[in-house]
Amino acid sequence: xxxxxxxxxxxxxxxxxxxxxxxxxxxxxxxGRPVPSCLSRVPVFSQLRPEEVHLLHSVMRPxxxxxxxxxxxxxxxxxxLYVLSRGVVKLTKLADNGKEHILRxxxxxxxxxxxxxxxxxPHYANASTADEADICRIHRADFLEVLRRSxxxxxxxxxxxxxxLEEADSWASVxxxxxxxxxxxxxxxxxxxxxDPSANEFKLPVSKKELAGVIGxxxxxxxxxxxxxxxxxxxxxxxxxxxxxxxxxxxRLAGED
Amino acid sequence: xxxxxxxxxxxxxxxxxxxxxxxxxxxxxxxGRPVPSCLSRVPVFSQLRPEEVHLLHSVMRPxxxxxxxxxxxxxxxxxxLYVLSRGVVKLTKLADNGKEHILRxxxxxxxxxxxxxxxxxPHYANASTADEADICRIHRADFLEVLRRSxxxxxxxxxxxxxxLEEADSWASVxxxxxxxxxxxxxxxxxxxxxDPSANEFKLPVSKKELAGVIGxxxxxxxxxxxxxxxxxxxxxxxxxxxxxxxxxxxRLAGED
Numbered sequence: 001x002x003x004x005x006x007x008x009x010x011x012x013x014x015x016x017x018x019x020x021x022x023x024x025x026x027x028x029x030x031x032g033r034p035v036p037s038c039l040s041r042v043p044v045f046s047q048l049r050p051e052e053v054h055l056l057h058s059v060m061r062p063x064x065x066x067x068x069x070x071x072x073x074x075x076x077x078x079x080x081l082y083v084l085s086r087g088v089v090k091l092t093k094l095a096d097n098g099k100e101h102i103l104r105x106x107x108x109x110x111x112x113x114x115x116x117x118x119x120x121x122p123h124y125a126n127a128s129t130a131d132e133a134d135i136c137r138i139h140r141a142d143f144l145e146v147l148r149r150s151x152x153x154x155x156x157x158x159x160x161x162x163x164x165l166e167e168a169d170s171w172a173s174v175x176x177x178x179x180x181x182x183x184x185x186x187x188x189x190x191x192x193x194x195x196d197p198s199a200n201e202f203k204l205p206v207s208k209k210e211l212a213g214v215i216g217x218x219x220x221x222x223x224x225x226x227x228x229x230x231x232x233x234x235x236x237x238x239x240x241x242x243x244x245x246x247x248x249x250x251x252r253l254a255g256e257d
Numbered sequence: 258x259x260x261x262x263x264x265x266x267x268x269x270x271x272x273x274x275x276x277x278x279x280x281x282x283x284x285x286x287x288x289g290r291p292v293p294s295c296l297s298r299v300p301v302f303s304q305l306r307p308e309e310v311h312l313l314h315s316v317m318r319p320x321x322x323x324x325x326x327x328x329x330x331x332x333x334x335x336x337x338l339y340v341l342s343r344g345v346v347k348l349t350k351l352a353d354n355g356k357e358h359i360l361r362x363x364x365x366x367x368x369x370x371x372x373x374x375x376x377x378x379p380h381y382a383n384a385s386t387a388d389e390a391d392i393c394r395i396h397r398a399d400f401l402e403v404l405r406r407s408x409x410x411x412x413x414x415x416x417x418x419x420x421x422l423e424e425a426d427s428w429a430s431v432x433x434x435x436x437x438x439x440x441x442x443x444x445x446x447x448x449x450x451x452x453d454p455s456a457n458e459f460k461l462p463v464s465k466k467e468l469a470g471v472i473g474x475x476x477x478x479x480x481x482x483x484x485x486x487x488x489x490x491x492x493x494x495x496x497x498x499x500x501x502x503x504x505x506x507x508x509r510l511a512g513e514d
Contacts (some may be wrong), residue, residue, distance in 0.1 A: 093430055095512075101433055103426045115423055118416040124423050147408060147415075154411040155404060159375040161418040166372055166381050168425035168477075169360045173350055175432035176358055176473040216433040216473075 038062055038085050038136035042109050052150050059142035065135055071127040072113065078123065079140035082113040087133025088205040091125045101213045104171055105130070105205055107194045110164065117143065130205050175216055177255075183215040184225050185254035188235065188242060200247070204240040229253075282300055295319055295342050295393035299366050309407050316399035321391055328384040328392065329370065335380065336397035339370040344390025345462040348382045358470045361428055362387070364451045367421065374400065387462050432473050434512075439474040441482050442511035445492065457504070461497040480491060486510075 036058050039053060045184050062085070065071070074093060082089075089106040103125050106112055116123045117140050129135075138146075147154040174186045195202040204211060212222035229235045234250050236243045245249055295317050297311060319342070322328070329335050331350060339346075346363040360382050364368055373380045374397050386392075395403075404411040431443045452459040461468060469479035486492045491507050493500045501507055 030297050065492045091426070097433075101430070103430055114415070116420050118412065125426065133451045139267065144412065147412060151408070151411065154408065154415070155375065155401065158371070158404075158411070158415055158418060161415060161422065162372045165418065165425055166424050168422055168429060169348070170383065172425060172429040173358070173360055173433055175429055177352075213433065 010216050014111075038083055038134075042083050042085065042111070042136075049150075052146065052153060055149065056138070056146055057083040059138055059146075061137045063135055063137065065129045065133045067129055069129045069132050069133075071129070071135065072116070072123050074124060074126050075122045076116070077121070078113060080113055081111055081117055081138045081140070081143050082127070083111045083136040083138070084108055085134040085136055087135075088130040089133060089135075090128055090130050090206065092128065093125050099213075100126070102155065102206065102210055104168060105194075105214075107205075111160065180215065180217045180221050181225050181228070181253060182255055183217070184229070185250050186256075187211070187215055188244070189203070189250060189254055189256070192242075192244060200245075201241060204242060207240070276386045295340055295391075299340050299342065299368070299393075306407075309403065311412060312406070313395070313403060314393055316403075319391060319393065322386045322389065324386055324388050326386045326390075328386070329373070329380050331381060331383050332379045333373070334378070335370060335373050337370055338368055338374055338395045338400050339384070339394070340368045340393040340398070341365055342391040342393055344392075345387040346392075347385055347387050347463065347467075348392060349385065350382050356470075357383070359463065359467055361425060362451075362471075364462075367416065371418070437472065437474045437478050438482050438485070438510060439512055440474070440487070441479065442471050442507050443513075444468070445501070446507060446511055446513070448499075449501060457502075458498060458500040461499060464497070 039056060060083075066089070071089065084106050086108055089110075089112065091106065091112065092100045093103055095101045104221075111125070112127055115121065116210060147157065171255040173189075174183055175235075177183050177186070191205060192199070192202050195205070206214065208226070209219050212219040215222070217225070217237060226235075226237055230237050232246075232249070234244075234246045234253070236245060272509060296313060314399075317340075321410060322344070328346065341363050343365055346367075346369065348360040348363065348369065349357045350360055352358045361385075367495070369384055370380070372378065403416065431440055434440050434443070448462060449456070449459050452462070461469065465479060466476050469476040472479070474482070483492075483494055486507075487494050489503075489506070491501075491503045491510070
């Protein structure tokens with residue numbers, strides 16, 4: 001199995017019993033802002049001390065984004081760290097043929113934009129929302145100040161970056177599989193795990209055409225392979241909703257048994 | 258162009274004029290150990306203050322590794338940060354068919370092993386040397402102590418991790434290209450850039466069979482495509498040594514013109 005990485009435990013907003021989460025929730029409630037609970041939903045901030053929570057809360061700017069909104073473009077510079085609280089964000093790159101292809105997807109709890117922020121270089125990819133999303137923003141100076149004040153937070157950020165690196169390696173690892181069917185099976189299992197590991201049904205986070213690009217197949221091949229999975233009763237497909245009917249069989253196709 | 262990332266400027270051992278590098282060199286000379294100048298060769302340590310250099314130097318254990326040496330295995334745990342000072346390291350994973358495939362290659366200045374170290378989880382890949390290598394090791398406790406004492410070093414580590422993430426994304430981005438010829442052209446230009454950007458000749462860091470795995474092609478396809486490049490006078494190939502003869506043409510094939 002390639003994607004062995006279990007998704008981080010994301011506490012629901014204002015349900016956790018830890019002191020720092022309580023502090024976040026107290027602040028969220030008291031601020032009167034439409035706060036998408038950036039801090040409580042994001043694992044990297046899950047063990048902050050109350051004073052760090054206060055510090056971060058005061059510098060985070062939550063924002064709702066509609067579907068297809070561009071967060072930043074390849075070649076732009078920005079001095080913001082983005083933390084995804086709800087929704088899916090696509091990291092894409094303009095391919096040589098002028099088409100956009102997806103480098104990787106980001107799910108709730110992931111952060112992005114750190115490349116331009118930390119290296120003070122232009123972004124190497126575009127980031128846009130695949131659907132409605134809540135994204136929190138932290139300005140560079142505030143972010144660096146938090147790191148300076150809290151070595152533990154810095155260590156957690158490193159750990160989270162290291163996790164993203166594992167995900168990127170796993171993603172690449174899927175792409176070197178020679179059979180498109182195996183790549184598709186792996187990616188379906190991955191999307192289910194990222195969406196809701198306990199459910200058998202999930203909505204594809206991207207369009208089928210984009211999914212074809214993700215697994216390095218033509219849209220025709222994707223459509224044929226998906227049809228074959230449906231004909232064999234392994235999944236059922238209704239527009240972008242996928243229901244896994246024979247999980248053991250799908251895992252076998254993904255080479256995970 | 259996918260691999261836009263220029264390789265970090267790596268100072269030759271004991272040639273730099275910066276105060277921290279001088280301190281490193283003074284220490285290297287005085288210690289009497291066969292030190293492969295871990296600190297002076299590795300960008301992440303390039304701007305340390307003298308006291309940080311002293312601290313790190315006292316906790317780094319350099320070691321020479323022969324070709325094919327296993328540094329760690331998938332599933333193992335370790336509490337060591339590895340810094341590659343010379344040579345090439347392969348990050349590999351056992352594929353479902355029992356064969357090993359390369360996730361990514363690491364070049365001098367890269368560090369690895371941080372996943373197990375930071376997350377206290379088993380390694381998700383194997384690391385082994387592709388050739389003779391010098392690798393420096395830092396123990397977890399010492400590494401965390403350096404981060405705690407020096408927020409600047411922590412920020413540089415984050416920045417370096419962020420760079421590795423960009424490389425992994427770029428690697429995946431090459432793999433989604435539909436044409437094997439384009440993937441090969443990109444990878445040859447990438448290897449040249451990582452080996453010596455100013456030279457036209459370089460040795461493949463991995464065997465041709467492994468290169469086939471890297472670009473998601475069969476060995477037969479790789480051999481045919483490499484033969485076509487040679488027949489067209491774009492490169493010449495002598496065992497693992499590649500000479501780029503028509504760079505503009507190779508860049509065009511890679512879609513980089």
